[in-house]
Amino acid sequence: MNKKHLYRCHQLYACCLFILSISCNSNKKSLLKQNNLASQTSSYLLQHTQNPVNWQPWDQKLYQEENHTNKLVIVSIGYSSCHWCHVMEKETFEDKSVADLMNEKFVSIKVDREENPDVDKVYMTAVQLLTGGGGWPLNAICLPNGKPIYAGTYHTKKQWMEILEKIQKRYESDPKQLSELAEKIAEGIQSVNIIVPPEETKPFNNSFLVDLVEDWKQNLDFDYGGEIQDQKFINPVKLDFLRVFKTTTEDSLLEKHLDLTLDKISSGGIYDALEGGFFRYSVDPYWNVPHFEKMLYDNAQNIGMFADAYKENPKPIYKNIVYETISFLKNRMSADNAGFFAAIDADNSSGEGRYYTFNKNEIETIAEDDLQLFLDYYGIDFEKPIMEDLYNLKKIYPESQFTVNKKITEKRWKKLKELWEYNIKQIISKRDFPLVDSKIITSWNALTLLGLNKASQAFGEEKWLSEAEKTFSFLVENLFKNDILYHTYQNNMPKVVGFLEDYALLSAAALELYKSTGEKYYLDWSEKISDIIIDKFQVKENSFFTYKMKNPLLSKVFDLNDVTIPSSNAVIAHTLFDLGQLLGREDYLNRVQSMLETIQSDIENGISYYSHWASLYVKYAYTRYEIIVIGPKAREFSREIQKEYFTNILFQQSSVPSELPFLKDRYSENETLIYICKNNVCFAPEDSVEAALSKLRSFELQDKTPGSRNISIYDKNLN
Numbered sequence: 001m002n003k004k005h006l007y008r009c010h011q012l013y014a015c016c017l018f019i020l021s022i023s024c025n026s027n028k029k030s031l032l033k034q035n036n037l038a039s040q041t042s043s044y045l046l047q048h049t050q051n052p053v054n055w056q057p058w059d060q061k062l063y064q065e066e067n068h069t070n071k072l073v074i075v076s077i078g079y080s081s082c083h084w085c086h087v088m089e090k091e092t093f094e095d096k097s098v099a100d101l102m103n104e105k106f107v108s109i110k111v112d113r114e115e116n117p118d119v120d121k122v123y124m125t126a127v128q129l130l131t132g133g134g135g136w137p138l139n140a141i142c143l144p145n146g147k148p149i150y151a152g153t154y155h156t157k158k159q160w161m162e163i164l165e166k167i168q169k170r171y172e173s174d175p176k177q178l179s180e181l182a183e184k185i186a187e188g189i190q191s192v193n194i195i196v197p198p199e200e201t202k203p204f205n206n207s208f209l210v211d212l213v214e215d216w217k218q219n220l221d222f223d224y225g226g227e228i229q230d231q232k233f234i235n236p237v238k239l240d241f242l243r244v245f246k247t248t249t250e251d252s253l254l255e256k257h258l259d260l261t262l263d264k265i266s267s268g269g270i271y272d273a274l275e276g277g278f279f280r281y282s283v284d285p286y287w288n289v290p291h292f293e294k295m296l297y298d299n300a301q302n303i304g305m306f307a308d309a310y311k312e313n314p315k316p317i318y319k320n321i322v323y324e325t326i327s328f329l330k331n332r333m334s335a336d337n338a339g340f341f342a343a344i345d346a347d348n349s350s351g352e353g354r355y356y357t358f359n360k361n362e363i364e365t366i367a368e369d370d371l372q373l374f375l376d377y378y379g380i381d382f383e384k385p386i387m388e389d390l391y392n393l394k395k396i397y398p399e400s401q402f403t404v405n406k407k408i409t410e411k412r413w414k415k416l417k418e419l420w421e422y423n424i425k426q427i428i429s430k431r432d433f434p435l436v437d438s439k440i441i442t443s444w445n446a447l448t449l450l451g452l453n454k455a456s457q458a459f460g461e462e463k464w465l466s467e468a469e470k471t472f473s474f475l476v477e478n479l480f481k482n483d484i485l486y487h488t489y490q491n492n493m494p495k496v497v498g499f500l501e502d503y504a505l506l507s508a509a510a511l512e513l514y515k516s517t518g519e520k521y522y523l524d525w526s527e528k529i530s531d532i533i534i535d536k537f538q539v540k541e542n543s544f545f546t547y548k549m550k551n552p553l554l555s556k557v558f559d560l561n562d563v564t565i566p567s568s569n570a571v572i573a574h575t576l577f578d579l580g581q582l583l584g585r586e587d588y589l590n591r592v593q594s595m596l597e598t599i600q601s602d603i604e605n606g607i608s609y610y611s612h613w614a615s616l617y618v619k620y621a622y623t624r625y626e627i628i629v630i631g632p633k634a635r636e637f638s639r640e641i642q643k644e645y646f647t648n649i650l651f652q653q654s655s656v657p658s659e660l661p662f663l664k665d666r667y668s669e670n671e672t673l674i675y676i677c678k679n680n681v682c683f684a685p686e687d688s689v690e691a692a693l694s695k696l697r698s699f700e701l702q703d704k705t706p707g708s709r710n711i712s713i714y715d716k717n718l719n
Helices: 003-008 026-031 083-093 096-105 117-131 157-173 175-192 206-219 236-249 252-267 296-312 316-332 360-367 371-377 399-406 410-428 442-459 462-478 500-517 520-537 568-583 586-605 611-621 634-641 689-704 713-718
Strands: 055-057 072-078 106-112 138-142 148-152 484-490 493-497 625-630 649-654 673-678
Touching: 072 117, 072 157, 083 096, 083 157, 096 106, 096 157, 117 138, 117 148, 117 175, 138 157, 148 157, 148 175, 157 175, 206 236, 206 252, 206 586, 206 611, 236 252, 236 296, 236 611, 252 296, 252 316, 296 316, 296 442, 316 442, 360 371, 360 410, 371 399, 399 410, 442 462, 442 484, 442 500, 462 500, 462 520, 484 500, 500 520, 500 568, 500 649, 520 568, 568 586, 568 611, 568 649, 586 611, 625 634, 625 689, 634 649, 634 689, 673 689
Parallel strands: 055 106, 072 106, 625 649
Antiparallel strands: 072 138, 138 148, 484 493, 625 673
């Protein structure tokens, strides 16, 4: 893997550097001599209001003038549910000796990375350049112009004091050396964001992806699922691509890996057996010991991933996961006025994970006379506590399998479960629930909307589709003002101008609502937001979009690789590809092809970091189908069709006449017809779902028959 790719593979975190300077007028000077976080709305910033450090909130306007005192600047970044952020606060930032040093020699800025991801991306790039790693809390020490000279993550009090004293001493004795270092780091950050379109493009073909996936398989864990790592993240965007690819190519080894992965995370400690929903990651390679924070973006994507899995393989455990996770979101992360909160802390007042874990005495109290049965069902081994003397509950077996194996009648099992759940509630009712970060983030809510939409399709639950539509309405009514989309909603007000991820994911969500409802209102919204992206975020030098709308601070920044969420550019490329066909907009299709041609070398160098791009590549390299449903019963027929899992299909429905390209002149008030089309060429329509799906499967079988030519969109565009 080349050096350039190593930088790009962390693009979620790696972006541009902002310029920071401190005003010197008397009023602002006095402000800098106190902790000014109390007026903020961010849960993370409010957690630091009682620190003796004179923390300042991030505010570009406040720090635009020259810093005549020439103090070094500390930029400390974290988020409300970050366990090690809490640890460093208590150990270090609450200490008076540390605060005295920081207040005397430095200007200290606190940043919520979820509120200001652009600022976070800047300094995460710096820490990666300097250390090769990253994480939170992220602590950077900068020159007065904001360029970093040091960046690291968690530090003990002793380490932090030594670093501050050493750097301050060097700043006083040899500022020129530090200035040269800062320039080199800044140049490194800029180099990450230089993207040059290829002079020659390669043809899109299936062998390109096949070879890359074969290499990727070397890093897949076929014993415990996921990728081979000491810590396990679920990474839905990667698993979604592997599902698309294995279904398209009928790869049995990938199918085995995906089934294993989903079964392991369903029955592992990373899934909350108490209330549903997923924790952030497991600290072991077996999915057993979780890091107990819960993030909206994880749970949103996991809902959609398990819904798709159920479409292909209707296991009861997949269904349970979806229903329980949505219930958890509604119970714990849903705002009264619609929308979903950002995160739940890993810690409560007793420590990390203490809300979710139990000691031996508590387990014996819960289980009463059926201790061994309880231990077997929840996967507890008293010889293996996950920390100190604490154990977490896991759903080792699907209930039906467990009761058969243990020869328990349905009646007895029901009574046992009711007793255990009652006893568990009695214990946890006496515990304080971890902090819920009540920020409503546009991009993460759009992901939730997408997950709810997929779940509604898989299980025919109209209430989930209604919830998705309600969430969409909330976002456009409260966070879309004068054609500007905002990033967060806090204290009943929009806050922070939106980033590309907000626009891209909301446009994608609108498009998926259109496919599920047939309501042109959502199609219009998707097109409107996409056009704003093209107008406000495009650049001249390449076909990608910048992460921030305007005022780049050191260099233009491009969010290209997929990590915790899919890359903004990949998301908008998928949306433009579908919109281009639905609306007949060649400008959209031409841009997408250019984007994919440019990113092709990055996919080749590290497909696992560009998996959402690879899913788009499938749409080009393999045969593309369209399903068009039109007529009075279009919604009814569509609900049945969308229970199926498709990988390379454009879906469109309408229960009214329409002038859109695929729908024009096809409406009849006397019947509902289903057209199966292949790369925009439609065959004779069918009047039943069964007949239409049978025709589609027949075409797919022909395409997979050895010797047949697999016509791709790319082939069509070349002719």
